[in-house]
Amino acid sequence: KKKSTNHLCKEMSTTNSNNNNSPSSIKNKKKPEDYIKGGKIIILFQPIGDAPQLKQKKFKLQQHALFSDVISFLRNRILKYGPEDTIHLFINNVFQPHPDEKILDLFKCFHVNGKLVVTFCKKVAFG
Numbered sequence: 001k002k003k004s005t006n007h008l009c010k011e012m013s014t015t016n017s018n019n020n021n022s023p024s025s026i027k028n029k030k031k032p033e034d035y036i037k038g039g040k041i042i043i044l045f046q047p048i049g050d051a052p053q054l055k056q057k058k059f060k061l062q063q064h065a066l067f068s069d070v071i072s073f074l075r076n077r078i079l080k081y082g083p084e085d086t087i088h089l090f091i092n093n094v095f096q097p098h099p100d101e102k103i104l105d106l107f108k109c110f111h112v113n114g115k116l117v118v119t120f121c122k123k124v125a126f127g
Helices: 004-015 066-079 105-111
Strands: 040-047 059-063 089-092 117-119
Touching: 040 066, 040 105, 059 066, 066 089, 066 105, 066 117, 105 117
Parallel strands: 040 117
Antiparallel strands: 040 059, 089 117
């Protein structure tokens, strides 16, 4: 059975609610849904380590896509990697989501200023 990021989101919101300086305590804070336009989420790709730089870093993907779609999109359409090329993707330089995770769920928990930040590298950089 796959692990869901929903428990991480709940833990983070509990932690943030105990901190008066947290972003959740700021009034007029936008909700994740406020950033989603036309059913699409902005993905910001950032290379780390030995990964190549991208000319275009921001892309819009359907909110109901899976993280495996993000992997395929970056691997095949942007980098044009072959099956022998490895690539590792992280959310906010912290963790690698399961390919079956919905990007909407990841976005709701981990977006930064309305963008889902996905860092990538050819060799494992963390953990």
